[in-house]
Amino acid sequence: MIELADARRTLLAACPSIAPVALPVARADRCVIVADVVATHAVPPFDNTSVDGYAVQAADTVTATQDQPVHLDVLGSVLAGSVADRPVEPGRTWKVMTGAPLPAGADAVVMVERTSARAGSQLGAAGDQVAILAPARSGAGIRRAGSDVRTGETVLAAGTVLRPAHLGVLGSVGAREVLVYRRLRVGVLVTGDELVTDGGELRPGQIHESNRAMLMALLVRANCEPMDLGVASDDVADLEQRLRHAMAACDVIVTSGGVSMGDSDPVKAVLERMGRLNWMQVAIRPAKPFAFGVLDGPSAPVLVLGLPGNPVSSLVSFELIARPALRHMMGHVEPYGPSVLAIADEQLGRPLADGRTAFLRVLSRIGPDGRVHVRPVTGQDSHQLSASASADALAEVPDDRTVQAGEDVLVYPLS
Numbered sequence: 001m002i003e004l005a006d007a008r009r010t011l012l013a014a015c016p017s018i019a020p021v022a023l024p025v026a027r028a029d030r031c032v033i034v035a036d037v038v039a040t041h042a043v044p045p046f047d048n049t050s051v052d053g054y055a056v057q058a059a060d061t062v063t064a065t066q067d068q069p070v071h072l073d074v075l076g077s078v079l080a081g082s083v084a085d086r087p088v089e090p091g092r093t094w095k096v097m098t099g100a101p102l103p104a105g106a107d108a109v110v111m112v113e114r115t116s117a118r119a120g121s122q123l124g125a126a127g128d129q130v131a132i133l134a135p136a137r138s139g140a141g142i143r144r145a146g147s148d149v150r151t152g153e154t155v156l157a158a159g160t161v162l163r164p165a166h167l168g169v170l171g172s173v174g175a176r177e178v179l180v181y182r183r184l185r186v187g188v189l190v191t192g193d194e195l196v197t198d199g200g201e202l203r204p205g206q207i208h209e210s211n212r213a214m215l216m217a218l219l220v221r222a223n224c225e226p227m228d229l230g231v232a233s234d235d236v237a238d239l240e241q242r243l244r245h246a247m248a249a250c251d252v253i254v255t256s257g258g259v260s261m262g263d264s265d266p267v268k269a270v271l272e273r274m275g276r277l278n279w280m281q282v283a284i285r286p287a288k289p290f291a292f293g294v295l296d297g298p299s300a301p302v303l304v305l306g307l308p309g310n311p312v313s314s315l316v317s318f319e320l321i322a323r324p325a326l327r328h329m330m331g332h333v334e335p336y337g338p339s340v341l342a343i344a345d346e347q348l349g350r351p352l353a354d355g356r357t358a359f360l361r362v363l364s365r366i367g368p369d370g371r372v373h374v375r376p377v378t379g380q381d382s383h384q385l386s387a388s389a390s391a392d393a394l395a396e397v398p399d400d401r402t403v404q405a406g407e408d409v410l411v412y413p414l415s
């Protein structure tokens, strides 16, 4: 058996690289950017007002009180998107709306609530007078040019995993497209003669298929574009035909089933004929068997990831081995998910010492101490998917020990 860390290292080293692509900003969420993004202009591009109010010279307002307001002549109104056509001079003011350019000559904006003109009032035409009820500090109510982003500043560094606010930042500096590692197109092929996909009556020996929808959803959550390759029967010709079709359309093919020691595993037979595959026995429970290889696709190399068929094994294999490889190909500097040091609320035992690190499915909660607490779900066998579905994390329990209630344990949130 091979340790998980070694299996992951070997796999990551074998992953083909993917050419970057320029995506419209609105379609780039969760992608990793390839190069630094440098602002070609300042944000905001000009001094502007942060409130609805009156742009003034602060010196004019020093004596203003509720009882003895300062009266200023209104030059007109400036809306966001328009510009004042003359400066503010002593005794004068422009009514300004949030985001409007600060008129020249003004050094403060008095909120409309601190004037005799209440919010929503129409007062703001040239010739009106407004009463200022409180003094304004110089600089109040003003957002300076470049106070968010300076010209020439690196707003996003290469390697950033884009989140919604980053897309906003790209918009704010005028970027329409961004160079990213693109989402991988990943074909999902489940295998097994016993699998029924149409929800119909089960004949003796048959079971309903469960892994395809699960793996496709896991891929979406990993920011990939899954492609359903259907269910291959244990017929070699059918399988080969499906795989060849997939190689033309996909960057990666994920298979489920047929990677253990079974006599008639067609996946093994076909993949071995198409390229060199690495068959691994990873020292983890579940998800021991795993296969991978790089096939010569018609236009580019195609990575094949062979997950075990047992549904829980498939899930755990994806989380611990396949997803890091996909993330690596999509430019993630940190391909592995986050871990949390949690407290075991119950004993996290293992049925037998078999040289494999157990990844028990656990349910987490935040305790009154503010820390993450976990307890195992009931049903830890690799066919007991319904039990695992109620878990939200994997707890790592080394082969040679049991984690006692109250002890710390490393956990990995599930997708």
Ligand SMILES: Nc1nc2c(c(=O)[nH]1)N[C@H]1C(S)=C(S)[C@@H](COP(=O)(O)OP(=O)(O)OC[C@H]3O[C@@H](n4cnc5c(N)ncnc54)[C@H](O)[C@@H]3O)O[C@H]1N2
Residues within 6 Å of the ligand: 190, 191, 192, 194, 195, 207, 208, 209, 210, 211, 212, 256, 257, 258, 259, 260, 261, 262, 265, 286, 287, 288, 289, 307, 308, 309, 310, 311, 313, 382
């Ligand atoms: N002699 C040995 N036998 C097994 C070993 C071993 O080391 N020596 N390893 C076991 C482990 S661990 C696992 S995990 C499984 C992996 O088996 P395969 O990847 O070859 O998967 P299959 O044999 O095709 O299926 C296993 C099991 O899962 C069911 N299955 C498969 N695909 C689906 C699906 N899409 N939906 C629902 N259920 C599925 C299948 O019917 C089998 O019951 O091997 C052990 N054996």
Ligand code: MOO
Residues within 6 Å of the ligand: 284, 285, 286, 287, 288, 289, 308, 310, 312, 313, 382
């Ligand atoms: O690795 Mo298997 O997943 O133990 O059942």
